[in-house]
Structures are given as C-alpha cells and as structure tokens.
Amino acid sequence: MKGISDIEFFDDESIKCCTLNKKNEIDTSYGKLVPQYDESAERHKFINSISFYNNGNIKSIALQNQISIKTLSGVFKAEYLTFYEDGSLKKIFPLNGKLSGYWTEENEYSLAENMDIQLSIGKYTFKLININFYPSNAVKSITLWPKESVLIETPLGKINTRIGVSFYENGKIASIEPSDPVTVETKIGKLKAYDSIALGIHGENNSLKFSENRQVLALTTISNRIEIEDKYGNNKSYEPSYRQSMCSDNEKEIVPLKIEFTNYSVIFNSNSDDEFNLDECKFNITQLEVDYSKIRIGCTGCSGCSH
Structure with a gap:
C-alpha cells in the first residue's frame, strides 16, 4: 500500500x-x-x-x-x-x-435507496442501514432506517416491523421489532407485544423473539399485568413500571415488562429470582389501559425528533 x-x-x-x-x-x-x-x-x-x-x-x-x-x-x-x-x-x-451540524440524518437518509433482498421468507424491498451475514453468506440480520417499517411474514402471521429483523442460519426468523402493539399467543396466554424504548441501534437482537420451531421465546409489553399463583397459594404480579423521563422533569416514561420463556418456565425482567414453573403456577393476564399516542419512543436524534 x-x-x-x-x-x-x-x-x-x-x-x-x-x-x-x-x-x-x-x-x-x-x-x-x-x-x-x-x-x-x-x-x-x-x-x-x-x-x-x-x-x-x-x-x-x-x-x-x-x-x-x-x-x-x-x-x-x-x-x-x-x-x-x-x-x-x-x-x-x-x-x-x-453526521454533523452540516450533514444530518435527514441528509443521509435522502441518499438511501430501496434495495431488493431475497430472504427465506420472500423477496422484500428495504432502505437499509446494514445487512449482516453469517460466514456461510446466509443473512443474519437487516437493520432498517428509523423511518422505515415493513410488513414481515412471521410465525404469528404478517407483522408491521421497524428497526430490523434477525434470522437463524437456516433462514427462520429469530426476532423482529413490532412497529405497533401486536397480540401474540404465548405459553401463559395472549400478551400484547411492544417495546416503547427499543433503541434501534441495530436489528440483530429485537424484543419479539422466536425459537426455530416457531414458538415465542421472548417479548416486551407495556399493556399487560400478569398475576401468578404458585402451587402453595402464593401470589405475585408483574406489570410495566414508570421512571423519570430523560427528556422532561415534568413527565414520566413507561418501562416495558420483559418476559422470556424456556421449555418449562417463564422469566420476568431477566431475573432468575422471578422465574416460575409453567406447570406449577396459574397465570392471569389483565389488559392495562394505555394511551399509545402519549408513549415516548426512544430518542431518534434532533433531525427527526420524536419528543
């Protein structure tokens, strides 16, 4: 050189x-x-x-x-x-x-072109930030521009998706990030999946995850309360919480509840102390009233401020 x-x-x-x-x-x-x-x-x-x-x-x-x-x-x-x-x-x-004061995200986005990509789930056209491959050249994930959303064929049917999609090496969907709240069937019942604080840095590790046999492995929700009764009659409940908004001292923002599933248990907020055996517990799911129009989405940058 x-x-x-x-x-x-x-x-x-x-x-x-x-x-x-x-x-x-x-x-x-x-x-x-x-x-x-x-x-x-x-x-x-x-x-x-x-x-x-x-x-x-x-x-x-x-x-x-x-x-x-x-x-x-x-x-x-x-x-x-x-x-x-x-x-x-x-x-x-x-x-x-x-990106700078002279060249904004909007300027960069204006150069983005629609690209055709052949996936295991069909042929799609996206404006992409990046495409991630396995060493075998199979697509590992795609990351979409913040303004982009696309209808993706998933194990739960077609779901409007933002941020990105990830795949197993055999082409089956591993995860997506829903653009809107979507009702999904899980091992404890129907839950409404949506992550209001998804960072959107890349599409490799999204909140709604699937196993290779098409079962829901994980999701986040801002609109469900789950009450649990174990075999001894003990009760415990989980629901989304609130924290001080990073954008305003006068407002609070919702913190989604993270739920994961194994073959035999359900885990809340990735805490091993909050793991419950599916066969030994009863689960009651309540729908919470949420004004989605007031939900703050994670900061997208000044040029495309989502408040």
Missing part, C-alpha cells in the same frame, strides 16, 4: 489498521476495492481506511466511492464493508456518511 498517513500495528508488528491519502486497489474475492483516501467530501468520516485481522485478512474497509457487491441474497450498494477472520463477508453498509 502507498500513501499511508497513519498506521497502527499488532504486537508482532503486522498492520492492524491504517489511513491512506493515495489511491490503492485492494484485491478481494469481491473484486478490486479502493479504500477511502480523500476525506475532503462533506460526508466522509475521518476513520481508518482499512483494518486487518492478525492473520492479514481484511477486517473492515471504508470505500472511497459507493460500489455494488453481489451476494446470494442480491446485489447491494456499499460504502463500508466488514469481514470475518476467514475472509467471508460480515456486514454491508450501503451508506457510511458522517
């Missing part, structure tokens, strides 16, 4: 990452890639042009210009790529612009 302006090494003195100021062409299994070497463009990030694993394989590469990458699931535009240590493709970022 030529034009190295900054460089970092591993302990064995092999190159860990570097920044370039001259054009280089890097040979890869996806063709010749040109790492970023000119940062003068308004939206170019000041980041490493290319980074490596200790074995010399590319770990990530910021591209000078957007290119097309062909995969088993379609052809996608890319400005930033990451790879597994064995050289297989890990993530594609169609855009990789720098």
Whole structure:
C-alpha cells in the first residue's frame, strides 16, 4: 500500500489498521476495492481506511466511492464493508456518511435507496442501514432506517416491523421489532407485544423473539399485568413500571415488562429470582389501559425528533 498517513500495528508488528491519502486497489474475492483516501467530501468520516485481522485478512474497509457487491441474497450498494477472520463477508453498509451540524440524518437518509433482498421468507424491498451475514453468506440480520417499517411474514402471521429483523442460519426468523402493539399467543396466554424504548441501534437482537420451531421465546409489553399463583397459594404480579423521563422533569416514561420463556418456565425482567414453573403456577393476564399516542419512543436524534 502507498500513501499511508497513519498506521497502527499488532504486537508482532503486522498492520492492524491504517489511513491512506493515495489511491490503492485492494484485491478481494469481491473484486478490486479502493479504500477511502480523500476525506475532503462533506460526508466522509475521518476513520481508518482499512483494518486487518492478525492473520492479514481484511477486517473492515471504508470505500472511497459507493460500489455494488453481489451476494446470494442480491446485489447491494456499499460504502463500508466488514469481514470475518476467514475472509467471508460480515456486514454491508450501503451508506457510511458522517453526521454533523452540516450533514444530518435527514441528509443521509435522502441518499438511501430501496434495495431488493431475497430472504427465506420472500423477496422484500428495504432502505437499509446494514445487512449482516453469517460466514456461510446466509443473512443474519437487516437493520432498517428509523423511518422505515415493513410488513414481515412471521410465525404469528404478517407483522408491521421497524428497526430490523434477525434470522437463524437456516433462514427462520429469530426476532423482529413490532412497529405497533401486536397480540401474540404465548405459553401463559395472549400478551400484547411492544417495546416503547427499543433503541434501534441495530436489528440483530429485537424484543419479539422466536425459537426455530416457531414458538415465542421472548417479548416486551407495556399493556399487560400478569398475576401468578404458585402451587402453595402464593401470589405475585408483574406489570410495566414508570421512571423519570430523560427528556422532561415534568413527565414520566413507561418501562416495558420483559418476559422470556424456556421449555418449562417463564422469566420476568431477566431475573432468575422471578422465574416460575409453567406447570406449577396459574397465570392471569389483565389488559392495562394505555394511551399509545402519549408513549415516548426512544430518542431518534434532533433531525427527526420524536419528543
């Protein structure tokens, strides 16, 4: 490589990452890639042009210009790529612009294009922040732009989905993030799934989770109260709570109740002390009155403020 302006090494003195100021062409299994070497463009990030694993394989590469990458699931535009240590493709970022006072999320979103992607559940068209792959090239997850939502075919039928979708390597859906409250059948009865404080950073670990045999593994709810009576006649109940809003001293925001299921039990808020045997307990579910129009969604940034 030529034009190295900054460089970092591993302990064995092999190159860990570097920044370039001259054009280089890097040979890869996806063709010749040109790492970023000119940062003068308004939206170019000041980041490493290319980074490596200790074995010399590319770990990530910021591209000078957007290119097309062909995969088993379609052809996608890319400005930033990451790879597994064995050289297989890990993530594609169609855009990789720098957000600042001069270049906002709205500006970046205006450049996003609809992309066709072939999934195990059908062919879809999304505006994507990134696509995450397994080393086998099967799609692991997709992350949507904050404004995007799409009707996804799930084990519970079609559900309007935001933030993203994750998959098992065999193509079955592992998790989604519902755009609206949705009633789902669980091992303790019908619950209304919705996470009002979903962060939306990526689509890899969403709140509504499924097992490979299509059973609900986990969900969050802001509209159900669950009363439990164990075999000894002891009673306990769980429901969403409230906390001080991070946006206003005069308001409170709801904290969803997290519920997980195993083969034999139900767990509340990921606490092992709040785990109950499904066969030894009775569960009574109450629907709470919730004004969804007043629910604060997690902060989306100043340019697209959701209050």
